[in-house]
Each structure stands twice: as C-alpha cells, then as structure tokens.
Amino acid sequence: xxxNKPLGLQIKGEGEPLIPVSGDKLWSGVSxxxxxxxxxxxxxPLQVLAFYNAVAxxxxxxxxxxxxxxxRNGRIxxxxxxxxxxxxxxxxxxxxxAKKMMEGVVERGTxxxxxxxxxxxxxxxxxxxxxxxxxxxxxxxxxxxQASFVGYFPAESPLYSCIVVVNSPSNGVYFGNxxxxxxxxxxxxxxxxxRFFRDFKPDKRMR
Amino acid sequence: xxxxxxxxxxxxxxxxxGNGSVKxxxxxxxxxxxxxxxxxxxxxxxxxxxxxxxxxxxxYKDRPKDM
Numbered sequence: 219x220x221x222n223k224p225l226g227l228q229i230k231g232e233g234e235p236l237i238p239v240s241g242d243k244l245w246s247g248v249s250x251x252x253x254x255x256x257x258x259x260x261x262x263p264l265q266v267l268a269f270y271n272a273v274a275x276x277x278x279x280x281x282x283x284x285x286x287x288x289x290r291n292g293r294i295x296x297x298x299x300x301x302x303x304x305x306x307x308x309x310x311x312x313x314x315x316a317k318k319m320m321e322g323v324v325e326r327g328t329x330x331x332x333x334x335x336x337x338x339x340x341x342x343x344x345x346x347x348x349x350x351x352x353x354x355x356x357x358x359x360x361x362x363x364q365a366s367f368v369g370y371f372p373a374e375s376p377l378y379s380c381i382v383v384v385n386s387p388s389n390g391v392y393f394g395n396x397x398x399x400x401x402x403x404x405x406x407x408x409x410x411x412x413r414f415f416r417d418f419k420p421d422k423r424m425r
Numbered sequence: 426x427x428x429x430x431x432x433x434x435x436x437x438x439x440x441x442x443g444n445g446s447v448k449x450x451x452x453x454x455x456x457x458x459x460x461x462x463x464x465x466x467x468x469x470x471x472x473x474x475x476x477x478x479x480x481x482x483x484x485y486k487d488r489p490k491d492m
Contacts, residue, residue: 253492254480255454255477308426309430312426322466322469327471
C-alpha cells in the first residue's frame with residue numbers, strides 16, 4: 219500500500235517512514251498486535267494524509283503538491299503538475315469498504331460529534347499515548363497523549379482531505395474526536411461555507 | 426485494510442472484544458469501552474484496539490511479513 223516509502227516532497231527534510239518487519243532488531247512478539255492499531259510505527263502526518271487522500275481518491279495516491287509554478291517578473295518560468303505516486307493502493311472493493319467504515323466513524327462511531335446536516339465527513343480518529351524516552355508511557359504517573367483526526371469531505375464525492383494532530387492536549391480531554399476533530403470541523407465548515415464546489419476544478423489527471 | 430485486501434477478513438466478520446482487554450506476552454491491550462462481540466466494521470468505527478489486534482494477530486502471527 220506504499221506506506222513504507224517517503225512521498226518525495228518538493229520541500230526537503232521529509233521524515234522516513236518506520237514500519238518494522240519481523241527479523242528487525244526491535245521486533246518482538248507484541249510488535250504485530252501493537253502495530254495493528256498504530257504503535258511501533260512512525261509516519262509523518264503528511265504521509266498518513268496522503269494515504270487517506272488516496273482512499274478518498276478511489277485508490278490513486280498523489281504526491282502532495284506545494285508549489286504549482288515558479289514566476290519571474292510576473293512570468294511563469296516553471297510549472298509543476300500533479301503527480302501520481304501509485305495508481306491504486308488497493309482493489310476497488312477494499313477502497314469502497316474503507317470509505318464506508320470511515321463514514322461510519324462519523325455517523326455512529328468515535329467521531330459522531332462531527333456529524334452535521336450540511337455535508338458528510340468521513341475519517342478516522344486517533345488517540346495515542348506518547349512514550350517519553352526512558353520513562354515509557356508514564357512520567358510521574360502522568361500520561362502524555364496525541365490526539366488526531368484524519369479525513370475527507372464531502373464523503374460522497376470527496377474534494378478535500380485534511381489531518382489534524384494535537385500533541386499533548388490537556389490531560390483531562392485527550393480523545394481524537396474532541397481535541398483534533400473539532401479543529402478539523404472548524405476548517406471543513408469554513409471551506410464548506412466559502413469555497414465548496416465553486417472554485418475547485420479537479421485536474422483531470424487527479425481523477 | 427490490508428487484511429480486507431488480502432481477503433482474510435471482511436467488514437461483516439465478527440470478533441469478540443470481551444471485556445475490553447487482551448494480553449500478548451507481557452503486554453495488555455485495552456479499550457476505553459467494552460464492546461463485546463462486534464463486527465469488523467464496528468471495530469473500525471469504535472476504534473477497538475482489542476478487536477483490531479485480535480484480528481491481525483490471529484491472521485498474521487505466523488506470517489507477520491505479509492502484513
């Protein structure tokens with residue numbers, strides 16, 4: 219599914235994905251179950267977003283594009299087109315099922331607080347404990363959390379994807395849907411109110 | 426998603442998340458809520474750590490490289 223390679227961004231300094239395989243020095247009996255829900259794995263938020271964006275895009279993974287053109291004296295001297303990283307990260311039926319489950323997260327799962335009558339959001343919440351080097355997950359009996367929400371909208375025919383990651387939110391409120399989900403919704407509401415369907419013309423190479 | 430792609434599970438399959446806790450060697454995986462017996466779809470929607478890890482462990486423990 220092309221999760222183990224960097225995206226190859228226009229901006230230097232992208233982090234390398236870390237996905238252990240059995241036989242690695244750090245592999246243990248608990249690695250597989252831990253990795254299955256996101257621990258022992260390291261990806262940048264943008265790498266996670268590119269993956270979910272690919273799901274929204276019916277499997278086609280695009281390279282995140284920061285610069286579309288370079289201008290000199292008002293004239294375009296170089297332009298950059300959207301690039302496909304991989305045509306399909308999974309089969310059509312799998313993508314369809316993943317989308318349905320992500321819609322379910324907002325409809326009746328961990329992020330029902332994002333449900334609204336104007337447009338449909340699909341996504342996944344993340345709530346993780348953060349390890350502090352030698353102290354492990356608990357420092358002074360206090361656990362640090364990371365809350366996230368990644369998703370896209372409108373769910374039926376996606377135009378936008380977005381990821382919100384909040385590091386060490388206040389200890390009382392740390393669930394992904396509350397901390398990061400509300401930020402996501404503020405952004406998506408604003409986009410919905412101001413830009414929806416109006417000025418976005420999907421490039422045919424992206425479809 | 427990889428397990429669905431591999432055809433080893435489907436969204437309507439069921440898994441017993443019990444009382445929200447499962448042990449692998451010295452590590453205990455927990456859920457914040459008790460979900461009992463639920464479908465794969467519900468595991469995803471409710472973000473059940475127990476459900477996810479049980480499904481993946483059961484199907485890939487003997488061939489972790491395929492995951």
